[in-house]
Amino acid sequence: MLKPLKISIIGAGNIGSAFVSGLIQSGQIAPEHLLVTRRNTEKLSILSELGVRVSTNNADAVRFAEIIILAVKPFQAEDILKEITPDILDTHSIVSMVTGLKIKRIKEITSSNCSIFRAMPNTAMATGESMTCLSAAADCLPASTALIREIFSYVGETEMIDEGLQEASTILGASGIAFALRYIRAATQGGIEIGFSAKTAQRIVAQTVKGAVSLLDKRGEHPEGEIDLVTTPKGVTITGLNEMEHQGFSSALIRGLTASYRKIEDIK
Ligand SMILES: NC(=O)c1ccc[n+]([C@@H]2O[C@H](COP(=O)([O-])OP(=O)(O)OC[C@H]3O[C@@H](n4cnc5c(N)ncnc54)[C@H](OP(=O)(O)O)[C@@H]3O)[C@@H](O)[C@H]2O)c1
Secondary structure, eight states: OOBOOOEEEEOOSHHHHHHHHHHHHHTSBOGGGEEEEOSOGGGGHHHHHTTOEEESOHHHHHHHOSEEEEOSOHHHHHHHHHHHGGGOOTTOEEEEOOTTOOHHHHHHHHOOOSEEEEEEOOGGGGGTOEEEEEEEOTTOOHHHHHHHHHHHHTTEEEEEOOGGGHHHHIIIIIIHHHHHHHHHHHHHHHHHHTTOOHHHHHHHHHHHHHHHHHHHHHHOOOHHHHHHHHOOTTOHHHHHHHHHHHTTHHHHHHHHHHHHHHHHHHHO
């Protein structure tokens, strides 16, 4: 059933547009109940054709909806919060997707009793497969938190986390899309070297990754348990796997993740 809720997305760039596309595809929110803003609205013609309201006016966006999603770059966020503060009511929920912007700072700027959340989704919202980590301000009512979680469940899986883990979730979940895609590209390149066309190699790798995820999801096993099942003694799989480890496969991933995390902590 379509929800009568209205949602405004301030800053419909990569992540804001991915959210809107995913919401429309979910069929849970009518396009005309969504409003998106950015300064250059020509780039939103596709959303506009789908029936989404498009505006350059952030104050109008706040007056239009009960739920306000902030999806601008970190250096733009504080000025926009100051701009919309006069129109924020206690009944609003503000959900910030802005990396590094703390709930405490949003409260300081807006001096509001509205419900404030942080969300760290990834671009797979566009296909309904995001992993979104959510944190709620201490004074958010359980019903408001449940509603925000439900909305993000329309575009993928959700997890409630302590706000102190938001930067870690940015690396593991949001940057994680790039890490996973690089694995898929590298395996595809290997597949081309051993005989497949790029297109076929990518199809085989992508579906194999999907299959690996489904084994974890549906059987609830540890990854190493599933690996043991496919590594015959003296066999080809264990030979390749051990060579990858000799070359630092797991170590490279862990070091990459922790390097990204150090970088995000430096930026803070
Ligand atoms: N990309 C990801 O995978 C990802 C994942 C999770 C979270 N995030 C976070 O999401 C935020 C947005 O990232 P992004 O990659 O989507 O950036 P982006 O593509 O640059 O989107 C930001 C959008 O904000 C708009 N904007 C700038 N000033 C504005 C204003 N005064 N009023 C209304 N809109 C304005 C920009 O459009 P105009 O220039 O036309 O105004 C732009 O489309 C960042 O804080 C990022 O950390 C990103």
